[in-house]
Amino acid sequence: xxxxxxxxxxxxxxxxxxxxxxxxxxxxxxxxxxxxxxxxxxxxxxxxxxxxxxxxxxxxxxxxxxxxxxxxxxxxxxxxxxxxxxxxxxxxxxxxxxxxxxxxxxxxxxxxxxxxxxxxxxxxxxxxxxxxxxxx
Numbered sequence: 001x002x003x004x005x006x007x008x009x010x011x012x013x014x015x016x017x018x019x020x021x022x023x024x025x026x027x028x029x030x031x032x033x034x035x036x037x038x039x040x041x042x043x044x045x046x047x048x049x050x051x052x053x054x055x056x057x058x059x060x061x062x063x064x065x066x067x068x069x070x071x072x073x074x075x076x077x078x079x080x081x082x083x084x085x086x087x088x089x090x091x092x093x094x095x096x097x098x099x100x101x102x103x104x105x106x107x108x109x110x111x112x113x114x115x116x117x118x119x120x121x122x123x124x125x126x127x128x129x130x131x132x133x134x135x136x
Contacts, residue, residue: 016061
């Protein structure tokens with residue numbers, strides 16, 4: 001398995017491209033290890049010292065490091081963790097959780113359904129691709 005990496009405009013963030021689907025639908029952002037318990041992959045990445053954030057997208061994983069850390073030592077550990085995770089065939093998310101607001105219930109007036117669908121479409125077609133290009 002070959003994992004590509006890409007820099008992002010944020011020097012504290014690095015994008016990892018494992019060459020396979022990460023999340024089939026949506027995306028999930030984790031800013032703390034406690035929140036990442038719904039994702040075995042994110043939990044594994046937070047176990048690497050110096051990781052402050054994990055963003056899972058359709059075909060990429062973005063990791064944000066602490067300011068005091070250096071990519072020289074962190075990058076190999078993260079590459080190893082991602083590779084081991086996918087090679088073991090482990091799930092990215094635990095059963096019953098998916099991307100985009102993992103586990104959150106949508107609450108809106110049924111009369112607003114059409115508007116909500118339009119907003120979701122704009123987010124999926126315009127906002128998420130722009131965020132993904134910026135590293136998550």
